[in-house]
Amino acid sequence: MRLPGDFKHAVESVLKILALLLFVLLIGATPLAVAQTTEPIVETPQVAGSLIRAPGWELVHAHCSGCHSITLVTSQRGERPFWKELIRWMQRTQNLWQFEPATEETILNYLATNYGAGRPQRRAPLAADLLPVAR
Numbered sequence: 001m002r003l004p005g006d007f008k009h010a011v012e013s014v015l016k017i018l019a020l021l022l023f024v025l026l027i028g029a030t031p032l033a034v035a036q037t038t039e040p041i042v043e044t045p046q047v048a049g050s051l052i053r054a055p056g057w058e059l060v061h062a063h064c065s066g067c068h069s070i071t072l073v074t075s076q077r078g079e080r081p082f083w084k085e086l087i088r089w090m091q092r093t094q095n096l097w098q099f100e101p102a103t104e105e106t107i108l109n110y111l112a113t114n115y116g117a118g119r120p121q122r123r124a125p126l127a128a129d130l131l132p133v134a135r
């Protein structure tokens with residue numbers, strides 16, 4: 001009688017398929033498990049620089065942080081002509097690309113408004129009562 005042999009063969013085949021399925025599932029699920037435990041990318045000062053969040057900051061970040069630190073930008077102060085001339089200088093001598101007029105307008109407005117000549121370059125000094133007491 002060959003039935004028990006066939007039956008054993010069938011069970012073995014099913015077990016093999018199940019083992020294969022389990023393997024595939026485990027392998028397939030691993031990246032998912034990793035993706036789920038990985039922290040979402042949050043915007044940190046390191047990612048976005050310390051640009052003042054005002055209209056146009058994303059464009060400035062996109063166009064002005066590729067070649068040098070954005071801190072080089074935020075440590076400067078100047079009115080619109082200063083920023084415009086700086087951009088022209090980088091375009092002439094530093095391979096800065098040309099901007100669409102609307103893009104340049106937004107960038108210049110942002111810089112002149114938020115990093116104008118009158119804006120403080122450092123935080124205000126601490127109030128006297130916040131200073132450490134000399135003992």
Ligand code: HEC
Nearest residue numbers: 063064065066067068072073076087090094095096097107
């Ligand atoms: C294609 C590269 C490039 C891009 C993009 C770029 N810059 Fe520059 N920038 C330079 C180089 C090179 C220097 C000189 C760096 C140095 O002296 O170490 C510089 C210097 C500067 C300085 C310092 C000037 C000084 O007097 O020392 C400022 C401020 C500045 N860039 C602002 C900007 C702004 C604003 C943007 C966006 C509109 C921008 N940069 C985009 C290349 C670039």
